[in-house]
Amino acid sequence: MKSFEYASPTSTEQAVSLLAREWGQAEILAGGTDLLALMKDDIVAPRRLVNIKGITHLEGVSADARGLRIGALTRLSDLAGHAEIQRGYPALAEALIESASPQIRNMATLGGNLCQRPRCWYFRNGFGLLPEDETGKELIAQGENRYHAILGNDGPAKFVSPSTIVPALIAYGATLKLESPKGRRELPLEEFYRIPTTEAEREHNLQPYELVTEVSLPPAKYASAAHYEIRHRQAFDWPLAVAAVVLRMNGRHVQSARIVMGQVAPVPWLAQEAAQALTGKIVSAETAKLAAAAAVRNAKPLSQNAFKVRLARVAVERAILKAASGGTA
Amino acid sequence: MGNQYPKRGDLSRDASSRGGESEDSSGVSRREFLKISGASAAAPLLAGSLLAGSLAGESLVSESLVCGSTILAAGEVVPVYGPGPLPMEFSINGKEYKANLEPRVTLLDALRDQFDLTGAKRVCDRGECGACTVLVDNRTVYACSLLAIEAQGRQILTVESLMQRSALHPIQQAFVDHDASQCGFCTPGFVVACKAVLDKNPKPTVDDIRRGLSGNFCRCGTYHGIQQAMAQLALTQKT
Structure with a gap:
């Protein structure tokens, strides 16, 4: 790991003013589970780390009539065990408990999970996000691509969006709050x-001098939701496919649906x-199959x-059926 | 330096000496030798020019900063540490430890290289294998993925905290009883992870055990022995 200087600000204003205008100069340190590995492999080599764990108000969950607000520094293990999330957002709770390992969940923060870099082995070995050879030919299209994208891969980006939690957050309609010296902004998580x-x-539109401060979720009282992963190992592995489904029902009919796929495209795939295929329908084996x-x-x-x-396809089909049959809870 | 290198026989004797430090014919223990050679191989650290404190500043790069310097951020003074070594203090297994470390040193490297607490093992060094599992404020973490500078002021417990004088901790004894160790490299991490599982739930189910230990890998495949050890502990633990 290259040497760096280290600052531990206690406010978001201090934190963002310690960042730089360009990538590569400074990095935000939260849980560190991704960043330190990237630094050990010289994929990033910042000259300054800005540790934000001293900004205590960025940690914690609060619930009211508008829904749930989750501070960016809240650790995944605390989120997974949070009563409001287990009760009101069971698909998210399941995505959390399926993610990584107990040790990682004890360290990793929600903000860090949203900003973690892709796990593409070309990227992690120093070939860049859009690797090409000396002649400009793309390396992944005909290379070792069995875990790469099947959707949204028309351009040079072939990696998959890594978070297994983000699909559930987007399905529930999460919005993201960001702060920079230029001010604050809020946007739907999928637009990040x-x-x-x-x-x-980068694979998100975070500015180099910007900080993720909060994720908020609208109330999900009348939603039927499910999270479904297909993976080689039951734990501590990247799934091959993820689907998160949130259905709002009108009697037996689907009034609206949000279906988000993970590990299939360079972005979480809405x-x-x-x-549309499911809207207005009664969920059955047949309609789930058609939607998938x-x-x-x-x-x-x-x-x-x-x-x-x-x-x-199977992940989406099973997630729809699971949501309709009472969901993850 | 070649004649300082431990001979093959010395290494095997060291490995079998229950963690004690053996000395080779030159009078230098293996660990001491590694420290000496590591120090001489380390490149001198050059203090490069560093970032400006504020984004609003025209220049991205300012004068170089020295250890213990401060920077003006959002109108307030924020201390900036490193890149050179700075004094740090730790609470490990109930004892105070001090060292001068660079901010880039991980908790794992501090434990092993500075404090001779070599129970936590450096295997993958990327938060993927669990061999470096320690408890920080009663939660399991990968010591390789936590900077030492961040571990200051927190209660760190390593596998070394478990033995009471010469008596094995019940978890360690259960590992012995059930042949739950083979090459032994993953064992300290597993023992700490087992402690965390049992501290949370003294009567874990098989599924609780599997999930609780899912962040630790054993390439020898001692999982069955570990399951058996945990099953015994679940039977004998008082709730």
């Missing part, structure tokens, strides 16, 4: 992520076609990952 087209861009087929209709697998199309 983007598919980079140049190596200068499956609008699947949601719609979710992967535009999938374009790479040379080694056609199997992921089926896994993603």
